[in-house]
Amino acid sequence: MLELIDGFVQSAQQEGMELYGVHVYRRGAEPVERRLRSDDRENLWSVSKTFVSVALGIAEAEGRLALDDPALNYYAEFKKSAVPGLDQVTLRHLLTMTSGSPHSWFADEPVEAPDLAADFFATPLKHEPGTHFSYTGTGPYVAARALRAATGASVRDYLMPRVFTPLAIHNPQWHTCPLGHPVAESDLFLRTSELARFGRLLLDEGRHEGRQLVPAEYCARIAAESVPTVNDPADEEFALAPRYGLGAWCGPGDATFSMTGRYGQFCIVSPPREAVVTITAHVEAGSPRTSITALVTEELLNHL
Numbered sequence: 001m002l003e004l005i006d007g008f009v010q011s012a013q014q015e016g017m018e019l020y021g022v023h024v025y026r027r028g029a030e031p032v033e034r035r036l037r038s039d040d041r042e043n044l045w046s047v048s049k050t051f052v053s054v055a056l057g058i059a060e061a062e063g064r065l066a067l068d069d070p071a072l073n074y075y076a077e078f079k080k081s082a083v084p085g086l087d088q089v090t091l092r093h094l095l096t097m098t099s100g101s102p103h104s105w106f107a108d109e110p111v112e113a114p115d116l117a118a119d120f121f122a123t124p125l126k127h128e129p130g131t132h133f134s135y136t137g138t139g140p141y142v143a144a145r146a147l148r149a150a151t152g153a154s155v156r157d158y159l160m161p162r163v164f165t166p167l168a169i170h171n172p173q174w175h176t177c178p179l180g181h182p183v184a185e186s187d188l189f190l191r192t193s194e195l196a197r198f199g200r201l202l203l204d205e206g207r208h209e210g211r212q213l214v215p216a217e218y219c220a221r222i223a224a225e226s227v228p229t230v231n232d233p234a235d236e237e238f239a240l241a242p243r244y245g246l247g248a249w250c251g252p253g254d255a256t257f258s259m260t261g262r263y264g265q266f267c268i269v270s271p272p273r274e275a276v277v278t279i280t281a282h283v284e285a286g287s288p289r290t291s292i293t294a295l296v297t298e299e300l301l302n303h304l
Contacts, residue, residue: 001032008299009034012281017264017292020280021192025200026304027274033193041173041189042280045107045261048174048188050222051163051198052140053095053247055147055155057218058162065150067092067246074146075117082121089129091146094139095246096227100127106137107186108262111178117142133229133244137185140247141177144184156182163213167197186261196278199259199267203276218246223257226250240293256301264292268301275304 005022012019020042025031059065065074071094072079072087079087085100093099103123105116113119120142126132144155151158156174164172172194175187182188190198201207202222206214226245240260241249248257256270264281277300283292 001026001029002034004300004303005032005034008295009036011295011299012292015295017283017295018281019264020282021278022300023192023196023276023278024300024304025196025203025276025278027203031193031196031200033196035192039191039193041191041194042265043186043261044188044190044195044259044265044280045186045263046137047195047259047261047265047267048184048186049095049137049140050247050259050267051159051188052144052147052155052184053222054163054202054214054218055159056091056095056143057221057246058214059147059151059158061215061218065091065146067095069146071142071146072121074149075121078118078121081118083124085125085129086121089125091143092225092246093129094143094146096225097133097135097139097244098130098227099134099139100125100129100132101138102126102134103138104134104136105141107175107183115179116177117145132231133227134231135229135244137183140185141181141183145181148181154182155184156188163198163201166208166211166213167194167201169194169197192278192280195259195265195267195280196276199269199276199278202269203271203274220255222246222248223250223255260293266292266296268296270301270304273301273304275301277301277304 023033089099173189174182205216226243229239243250250257259267264283266279268277
């Protein structure tokens, strides 16, 4: 395994990619990690979206909410001001990027609206909910605030006793918006090994040391309940995978899914290979000749 990782690291370095840590786990074997810089907590960027999804999956199992609930049900303050059609947008639509809204925001952009959720519900729909994929940070953010309305806890605080503490992820930092809500779609900071433990939890159908932390059914649903990511051939170059599930990118039909964040943050969970590949890095878009996505697939995932 170490030779496989070293080969990948060498190829990445030849492509000018700056890797921080590479962690590979195969069921039945001890995990192997190669570090290339200090073991600091890094911004996971869009990998954070999967944590939001899992939080909602747990809350659904607890009877706090349902993914097919209209998101507006959890925003009583916006029901009168919401534009027509927004009452049809469900929490599932928010997680799968199919709300039909043209509202687009990501955590590296300034928050210009006084309230992002209010701005979302005031923006007219461009497509019927559930019919059009459009990748944005708005959906997970609005979904995470719905979780708070349903449970009384922010997505970080909700996950603390249910996932973070059992996985020995102590006091994780999740940056917040100007209103004090976790950014949700990004800005969760974890170490390579901490993210790897979360990936292993999902590979192991939500079980950790004999405890069922995440419903096994929901772990399977992350990839199974996916939507096509290409609405038009012109979109294809921007799609990281042919399908997008409940907060993760999905391959065509083998249950593998990838939590993928900017600058080369990856946690790939592959039930068919019984493996998890986790990477933290800083890879500038457009700088390497080969994308890190392709390199991870060709030199690591395909050999497990």
